[in-house]
Amino acid sequence: MRSATFARRMALVKKWGFSPVSLDKLYEQHQAGQYNKNTLVITIDDGWAxxxxxxxPTLKKFGFNATLYLSTYFVFNQRPIFKLSCFYLFWKHKRPFIMANNSCLKPYTDAKELTVHQLLQLSAQLGSASEQTILLELAACFGEDIQRWPQTGKFMFLTPEKVSELAEQGLAIELHTHRHKFSELNLQDAAVEITNNRAYISQLTGKNPQHFCYPSGEYHSEQLNILNELNIKTATTTENELVNKRRGLLTLPRLVDSDRVSELEFEAELTGVMTLLRAAVATFKRGDR
Structure with a gap:
């Protein structure tokens, strides 16, 4: 999402009289059995620089509270995010990766050039330790100076110092797993992801985070027990819908926004018009049966 888009979104939130609150406040309203009609929580995923x-700056301008669901691995391991960097480089240069004779990938493929999907398949076989070497080769092939990316924050996460600073300024820092992995893990490993994430966030903020966002919105029903055991108050999905008091706190929907969402569509979601339309369509489809 471009910053100008975000600024227009926040202006619409202000226009419609919403009062952004913390997830703790949302939890309190749910426990009381009634959400205030102007309640809204602004959530930001991952932790991009x-x-x-x-x-x-826009949040400060409007005086809005916000919550950052932070994955902590790349906060403490400062380097460009590999997969997204690869997609970006292939998208920007619109041609395959032609491997040099001394490429680290040569021993693992007979191909002379690779698409982004072929490259990612090979890198997955080699493991994360090879990612930075592959990315440097890819950048050299495309003539891209990625050595400057950390200075500009391109495809980088916030630094530990910056996370601490933003938390002191009032940005709520909550759980998103340490390595952005959850649904694909067994129960024990999934619990470790949250436990490690919580420990790192506590180290950075001095607070005990109790709200969670599923990476990519994905989870299995049996994993909800982990959240109860870890005293997680709320957990957010990527299901596009408004929250209501009948919805469980560990499968909260939200309005997932991006530059692909038109301003009219955003306003319709914000005011509940899209919720009514989806309900009407669902009722119509049931009637057709």
Whole structure:
């Protein structure tokens, strides 16, 4: 999402009289059995460095509370995010990766050039330790100077120092797993992901995070027991819908926004018009049966 888009979104939130609150406040309202009609929670996923310039000035301008669901691995391991960097480079240069004779991938394939999907398949076989070497080769092939990316924050996460600073300024930092992995893990490993994530966030903020966002919105029903055992108050999905008091706190929907969503569509979601339309369509389909 471009910063200008985000600014227009926040202006619409203000226009319609919503009062952004913390997840703790949302939890309190749910426990009381009634949400205030102007309640809204602004959530930001992952922890990209770009949010500092792209979102936080607008939030401060309007005086809005917000929550960052933070994956902590790349906060403490500062390097460009591999998969997204690969997609970006292939998208920008619109041609395959032609391997040099001394490429680290040569021993593992007979191909002379690779698409982004072929490259990612090979890198998955080699493991994360090879990612930075592959990315440097890819950048050299495309003539891209990625050595400057950490300075500009391109495809980088916030630094530990910046996370601490933003938390002191009032940005709520909550759970998103340590390595952005959850649904694909067994119960024990999934619990470890949250436990590690919580420990790192506590180290950075001095607070005990109790709200969770499923990476990519994906989970299995048996994993909900993990959240109860870890005293998680709320957990957010990527299901596009409004929250209501009948919905369980560990499968909260939300309005998933991006530049692909038109302003009219966003406003219709915000005001509940899209919720009514979806309900009407569902009722019509049931009637057709």
């Amino acid at each position: 770009a949010i500092e310039q792209g979102m936080l």
